[in-house]
Amino acid sequence: MTDKIGVIGKKSAPRPQRSGVERVVNAPLPTVYGEFRAVGYLDHDRGDEQVALVYGEIGTDDVLTRLHSECLTGDAFGSQHCECGDQLASALRAVVAEGSGIVVYLRGHEGRGIGLLGKLRAMALQAEGLDTVEANLALGLPVDARDYGVAAEILHDLGVSSVRLMSNNPRKREALVRHGIQVAEQVPLLIPPCENNITYLRTKRERLDHHLPHLDAVAHLS
Numbered sequence: 243m244t245d246k247i248g249v250i251g252k253k254s255a256p257r258p259q260r261s262g263v264e265r266v267v268n269a270p271l272p273t274v275y276g277e278f279r280a281v282g283y284l285d286h287d288r289g290d291e292q293v294a295l296v297y298g299e300i301g302t303d304d305v306l307t308r309l310h311s312e313c314l315t316g317d318a319f320g321s322q323h324c325e326c327g328d329q330l331a332s333a334l335r336a337v338v339a340e341g342s343g344i345v346v347y348l349r350g351h352e353g354r355g356i357g358l359l360g361k362l363r364a365m366a367l368q369a370e371g372l373d374t375v376e377a378n379l380a381l382g383l384p385v386d387a388r389d390y391g392v393a394a395e396i397l398h399d400l401g402v403s404s405v406r407l408m409s410n411n412p413r414k415r416e417a418l419v420r421h422g423i424q425v426a427e428q429v430p431l432l433i434p435p436c437e438n439n440i441t442y443l444r445t446k447r448e449r450l451d452h453h454l455p456h457l458d459a460v461a462h463l464s
Contacts, residue, residue: 261286262285262286262395263283263292263392263396264286265281265399266282266284267280267281267282268281273334275331275335275338276334277297278295278297279295279296279297280294280295281293281295281296281400283396288350288392290349290350290392291349292346292349292392292396293346293347294344294345294347297341297342297343298337298343299342300343300344300402301342302403303403303404303426304404304405304426304427305342305402305404305406306342306344306406306408306429307343307345307397307402307407308336308345308346308407308408309348309390309414309418310329310345310346310348311326311348311351311352311388312347312349312351313351314358315362316328316330317330322438322439323368323439323442325435325443328433330345330347332433336429336431344402344405346393346396348388348392351388354378354384354385354386354388355387355388360378360381363377364381367380367381368442373441373445374446375450386413386450390417390418390421393417394422395421398423403423404423404425404426405418405426406425406427406428407425407429408430409429409431410430410431410452410453411451412451412452412453415428428453430453432454432455434456434460440457440460444457
């Protein structure tokens, strides 16, 4: 007599675990800036959900592109501690004005990769006088833990081989080139500073090598 329980209970071989970035969905996304396509991805290595906002017919070469690190406080709440929200809005307006382009919104990059709570703890230390680099180090956290390999994979999937990169950060350019995306031009994305973020911006220029020449014109801000 056949052991039916044994047959039913027999375990199948485990499915191989996927790696890399998988395109999951492509949906229209009307915004106040224009009509984008939201191309959603799943990063199987980290478990993060990622999105690229694509405007127009992007082609393959010299595509105007922004790699935007997730920043809840700046992007959603309008924090003046940083310039992230203004940079995101400026990048979206720029690709619409260009007629085509991509904004890759990189989740998992909150606080340069230390997470939301880590960033808020660092901000508390900055309120006591530390700069953004000193605050991270005082918490035993990396100064910048971001990885742009996922962004490069997304650009490859979209058929992009070279970009005009909207960024003031030389490390983004270096990372894309390292992952096989050529950077034809680095396009400045300069936001006028205010009293609340001038120290943060000066630290980015002096300690993180960001190209922020416009700060020279606002020496009066404390």
